[in-house]
Structures are given as C-alpha cells and as structure tokens.
Amino acid sequence: MMQHLLSVDDLGGRAGIESMLDLTDSFLEVMQRDIPKVPALRGKTVVSLFYEDSTRTRLSFETAAKRLSADTMTFSVSNSSVNKGESLLDTVQTIDAMGVDAIVVRHAAAGAPHRVASWSSARVINAGDGCHEHPTQALLDAFTLRRHRGPSLDGCRIAIVGDVRHSRVARSNVKAFHALGCELTLVGPPTLMPERLDGWPVAVTSDLDHVLPDVDVVYLLRIQRERLGQALFPTLREYAARWGLSAERAARCKPDTLVMHPGPMNRGIEISGEVADSTRSLVTEQVGNGVAVRMAVLWALLGSGGPIV
C-alpha cells in the first residue's frame, strides 16, 4: 500500500506501475463523460504547495482533484507567508493543522517532498523536486506511450535527448520506462549527462543521428536557458544543430517513430515547430493524459478502495 508518491520507486515496480496505468484507463473514461466528474474523493482536501513556477502541473493536479470532487487549495510562494520568511516546516505544519488529506509539493530542492512527508500526516505527492524526480510525469508518459504501443512496452526503444543531468523528468522516466521493459539510450553532450551512471539501466551517446534510425520513441527534454551561463555547451545554435529534432532529422526516423516532450517546449531549439505539430508528436496528448494519471494517483492514495462510480 503506497503511503506517498515521492519517487517512481514508491509505485512498486512493474506490477505497481501497470496497475496505476490500468487505473488511469478508468479515469480517462470518466473524463470522456458528459459530466467528467465523480464523487470518489468528496470531503477530501488536496493542497498544492508550489515553491516553483508551474502552470501545467499545478493546473493538472487541481483539475484532477476537482474531477474527483475533492476540495482544493493552492499555496503558492508569490502570495504566501513564505515571503515573510516562514520555513517549509512551519508552512507544512500550518497546512497540516487545517486537516488536509494530501499535499502536492513542488520545490527547487531535491528531497523536499520527503521532508514534507516526515512532517505531515497527509499523503504527499512529489510534483517535481529539484533535479531528483517527477513521478507523475513518468506515469503520464508511460500511459501515453502504452496507448500507442501497448499493452506491453517490452523492447520499446526510447532515446531520451537533452539535459539529463539536471532533469527530474529524466530520472523518473528512466526508472518507469525501464521497469516496463523499454530499452533506453541517453543522448546529449557529455556535460549534460549524469556524472556517474552506476546502476542506470541505459546506454549513453552524444551522437543523436546514430541512434535515430533505430528508436521507437524520441523523448526530448527541455533546454533550460539558465544553463547557458554555466559553460555546459557553447550556444543554443550549436545545441540545436547537434541535438535538436529538426524536420530533416525526424525524416530519418522510422515512419512510426513517436516524439514526446514534457513541455514547455523551446520550439526551434530541442524540437522544431514542424515536428512538434506533426502526427508523430504526442505532446498535446501527454498533457491531456496528465489529468487522468493524477486522478488515478490521488484516488490510489486517498480513495476508499471501492468502485470509482
């Protein structure tokens, strides 16, 4: 029984991930109803505690909670007592004292949700912590891919391209895709690869063109512009030329190779607009599935265990 979702590890390996994806199927069905809402979490309260800017993840969680009839509260840094110097511990204890059932945390420091879980009696969901993990992103990506390549993802070849070193999405996705039987290759400049890969079930290369003809999925990571001042790679132009998925490069993929991106995209850098809008691209579908996945996670953590209705 999962207490918190802090890491993909908490899902319980392949069986746990697959049962969460199966549960997501049910909630995707709910979302397609005329009134896409069920009373499953009526009376429960879900708080979003976001210490970093986020539009899509926060909205996705809040939409998921509302469609389950939970009450939602948002605690974002810009309009809270955090600006008055309140510590994370005091903030969490304040929220906890209000009797909430789940806290969805995003924080710039790796492991912050683990600390929140140690301080609170609520269930904690990691919505992204530093460069550590973003487990619901991995679930929605696996769910999206399974709808196209499933039911089994065994042997599915995925290239994860870009700034893996600083990516919480990559850390969660490597765990989840590997658990589901995918074969993974990390692609990018050596300065953006993890410094050490002990225990990572991946191959690594800096040569995107070499891997493109063989892969079933190209998963592109966002290049964060704040990395530019850190001498990690020379210029965005050089990055785009070597690792950007241009239309010309995409044309060298197999006809059915899919393209994914966690958003928000830098069109013209890691992905060209043409590729982003092409039939290969699952980007919009990823966002839509995010709500269903988060409904499943909230329900798994807070639900009665009975039928969804």
Added chain:
Amino acid sequence: MSNGEVLIQGGRVLDATGERAADVRVVDGAIAEVGPALAPTTGATVLDAEGCVTTPGLVDIQVHFREPGREDSETIETGSRAAALGGCTAVVCMPNTDPPIDDAAVVQSVLDRARAVGLCDVRPAGCITKGRLGEELAPLGELYDLGVRVFTDDGDCVADALVMRHAFEYAAMLPGALLAQHAEDPALVRGGHMHEGAWSARLGIPGRPAVAESTIVARDLQLAKRTGGRYHVLHLSCAASAALVRAAKADGVRVTAECTPQHLVLTDEACAHFDPAFKMNPPLREQADVDALRTALVDGTIDAIATDHAPHTHESKDVPFEDAPPGMLGVETALAVVLTTLVEPGILTLAQAIGALSWRPARVVGLDAVGHGGPIAAGSPANLCVIDPAQTWSVDGARLASKSRNTPWDGWKLTGKVRHTIYRGLPTVRDNEPTR
C-alpha cells in the same frame, strides 16, 4: 575537600612510549607519580580506573564553537563541556565566527572566555585572510603573538594561488605556524551539496567532486615545497588527496593531514534519504575513499583524527537537504566511534587510535609544548583521559552536551566511553558526568 591530589587507580596507562599497568598520582595540576598500586593520601580524590585505560587527554584540532556570533548553536562553554565528555583537554577552534578571528581583539576574547570556562584549552585558529575573503592577508604576526599557530580560512578555501603563496612566504618567519587549508576549489563545488558520484547522480543533488579537493591539495603542496612553508590539510576526504600527501611527505614537503571520524566510516550513501544530518563539506565520499583514508591513517600519511565539530541549530538543519548548512557534531563521540568502528574490528590498534586522537595532533599544532598529548610521566602537566573500552552506550543527539543535536551517529550503539577527563589536574568529567 580535596587536598589537591587526584589518584587514578586500578587501570593501565597508554601513551606514545607504550602501555603498562599503572596508577597515576596527580598533585597540584601535575603528574607526581606513575606506578603500580599507589596508595592515596588522606583527602585525595580517587578516580576508579579498574578495567580502564589512562591516556593523555585527547586533542581535537578542528572544532567550531561558534562564539562569537552563533551562540544559538554552540558556545565556548557548551562546546568545551562536550569536548571534555569526549575526553579532550585541548581543542583548536576554527575562525569562521562572526566576526571572524582575523583580529587580535577577537583572539583575546576567545582566549579570555575559554579561560573563564576552564574546561579545556581552547586555542583559536586565526584567519589567513581578512574577513575570510581570500584577498588580503590577516595580521598573521599579531595573531601569532597572542599564541595563534594554526591559520586557516576554514569553511572556505583560499582559492587564489598568489594569496596562498604569499601567506606561505610570510608565515615562514613565524616558527611553528602552519597554514591549514579547507581544500575545495570553489569553482568546482559551486552549487554542490554532496559528493559527486553515483548517489548524487541518482538523487539529482548537485555534486562536490573529489577532484575539487585534490587539485587544491596538489597546488598547495607545490607552493609549500617552493616556499618551505608548513601545510596542513583539514578534513582530508578522498583517495587522491591521500596519495598526494603521501608522495609529498616522501619528498620532504612539510605537510600534515587530518581526517574526520565520519569520513573514515560513512559514505555518500548516507545521503540517500535526504537527511541533512549527513551533509558536510567536504562531503561524505565513497567506499574506495574510506578505504584509502584508513590505509593512510595506518601508514602515517594522515597524522590526526579531528572532528570538524560543526553545531547547527535544529531549525537550520530541519529543512530540505539542499537548503541545510553543512556540518556535523563530533567532539563528544569521536573516541567512541573510532573505538567501535576502527579499533574493535582490528583496523587500528588502540595505541594508533589514541595517537591519532591525542599526541600526534598535539604535535601538529604545537600543543605538545604546553603539556598536551603526554607523556604520562612524573613532572608532566596532568591532562589525562580515562577510557572504559568496554562500556556500551547509545548516541542520542538530544542528550549530547552540545547546544545543537546534528549528529550523524544518532541511534548508534557504541562501545567505549570516556569515564574521567582530567584537565590541569582536576576532573572535568567524573564517571561519565561533567563535574560542572
């Protein structure tokens, strides 16, 4: 009332000259007699040492007592009491206080406060550079004249090679002075919070690579050789640095090194649950580094075990890992940790362990000249530690004498404890309890 005599009765004595069964009679602050079956005079304070080992008082050459400036986390009084409970009769406190110890008045205030507390000798280290900014030399001569022998910007590395070179050259005129470096290149560790390795890559915590230490150590050893200056590596943490120091010693460079109990025992895996108790600079490293440090300690490359006792308030540590200040308590647990993890398994002999905790660090910083680190012989100042090697106990951070509780050993079951500590002839710890 005591007549000024303290008799340590029933145990064995261990110092740099060897080990033997003997009692120790202390009169008026000095050792009066060492020999078997001594009888107390009337009115003497008798300290039972049956089954115990009497050693020279321990000497921790790297502690942070936070006074002046951060008395909410530690004071000279609470730190001295923790040190006494850890068997210490002398410590060297680091100058990264607020204000920093870069000025004669601050040195004097620390010395005055330590003397008033009177639980152990507290020798302030002075800054190498003004304000620990790494730019202009602190008044090394003025600080030296007040007794300062260790100069360091600890907490920060003197990154500018020219400043370090000039410090070496200038300090060469001050006999017995040494430059102690917190060897981490600030550019290579910028933004980092734990050892850069398999665990940091997995946890997504930005790393502080070992090469940030070894490149500074390599540079400083070259400068020390060129200038003839004395160099000391604070909390040496990685295999590459140990190899550099070993080679430099063979080459005749005037270098000494210390490492901490935590770097001898724990690895970066301790950070796997994001617990800030395991965060320090330099960071806990890998098993290969732990093994190399142990080898270097055994072969003499590493001279001393020092704790880098670094108290932080619970509020400042009870935050996400990346937001927490680096540092761990250590002065009260060092001996027991070393006995449990290194002596009991046979990695170090008891004499090697006590040597690294007492007479060797005393020699590094010149405290041997003022009666620390033994020998236990008639006429020597009575700075002693009586250890019960069989006593078992559990570490409880909240019950340590330090004002803070950020120990990495919380919950550890340890074997071996300081039973009595005698500082300048008087017990500061008696039967495991502080006397005041």
